[in-house]
Amino acid sequence: MNFIADFHIHSRFSRATSKNCCPEQLELWARRKGVDLVGTGDFTHAGWREELKEKLTPHEDGLYGLKTALKEKTGPAGRVTFIISGEISSIYKKNGRTRKVHNLILLPDLQSAQRLSKRLEAVGNLHSDGRPILGLDSKNLLDMTLQACPKALFIPAHIWTPHFSVFGSKSGFDDIEECFEDLTPHIYALETGLSSDPPMNWRLSALDRFALVSNSDAHSPANLAREANVFSTDLSYEAIYRALSANDRKSFSGTIEFFPEEGKYHFDGHRVCKVQWEPGKTIAASGICPVCGGKITVGVLHRVEDLADRPEGFVLPNARKFERIVPLAQAIGSCVGSSSTSKKVNIPLENMVETLGPELIILRQTPIKDIQSVAGDRIAEGIRRVRAGQLKISAGYDGEYGVVKIFDEGE
Secondary structure (H helix, E strand, O other): OEEEEEOOEOOOOOOOOOOOOOHHHHHHHHHHHOOOEEEOOOOOOHHHHHHHHHHEEEOOOOOEEEOHHHOOOOOOOOOOEEEEEEEEEEEEEEOOEEEEEEEEEEEOOHHHHHHHHHHHHOOOOOOOOOOOEEOOOHHHHHHHHHHHOOOOEEEEOOOOOOOOOOOOOOOOOOOHHHHHHHHHHHOOEEEOOOOOOHHHHHOOHHHOOOEEEOOOOEOOHHHOOOOEEEEEOOOOHHHHHHHHHOOOOOOEEEEEEEOHHHOOOOEEEEOOOOEEEOHHHHHHOOOEOOOOOOEOEOOHHHHHHHHOOOOOOOOOOOOOEEEEEOOHHHHHHHHHOOOOOOHHHHHHHHHHHHHHOOHHHHHHOOOHHHHHHHHOHHHHHHHHHHHHOOOEEEOOEOOEOOEEEOOOOOO
């Protein structure tokens, strides 16, 4: 079977997240988006684990479902399942430098989550944040994870983000082995993050052995599936484990991607001073902000350039398919010249989802003439342009998201 999975999200117990990040709303929005499998996020938080135990029913396949009585009656039909997941922030010293790395962990059951959390409680505070910050070497975190659950999937998260990732320009490493040493063979997949896409990652031959996954890292249900994964296998933990651990291109068949320029760390820059640079300008200026004299934040594109051993435009043989999308609310907002959260956007959005089905279906598959009949010429043309990649994007930098323009002012 084919299914879409978004593994990396956060609950309402994480900082800077929506209070609507609860199982009922996550299930509803997963149906609205067209996601079949969604991560629980934040399994290390005891309060969230208790809520998951109360509201989810375990399936025999290592996944979970929302209890029927809790399911919202609105939204498209569909069956959404959950997979136990969580992100952990590690801040530690290694080889003479401070390292800050985020890692995503997938588990087959809440019992494994309980065992691992008990081990991690001896290291640091798990109660104040759904994404805990621990002074724990990423290698040691991987070791503890495998001891608690040998079938865990341990995935370095958003691997290019400057401040908190395995390759980050501020506090990361130049290769995976330096981070995980002899345990590197237990790393099967890497999360590419919003600011990079598969072609950028193909430029590093060292990444060929890994499955490259894409997730939303959603802090609100409405942001689910801005990136996601497409599988062509059984919907079970074991099948997902096999697909990722073997880097099987048939079982794990593709990804749904942000346009990487839209990610908030694609270009170099200094947000406070509104300095937004391509890598060449940063190099020419020796990395110094011309406004304040501080250091420019080196973005994802620049960091990929630094580590790449293949030219721009290299295509990996037998690479997975990928599609780039702009979230539907954002696309409509760009078409009508309004904020993605405005009534001007919400009314046609609700009508489209009610009439045409889930968002990912509308963005990727619904015939343009059908969109036109429901939403009008301008929105239909906007979605056609998104599919064709006919956009103008002012690239994101130093924590500022990129700005997508579908129509010119004159249009």
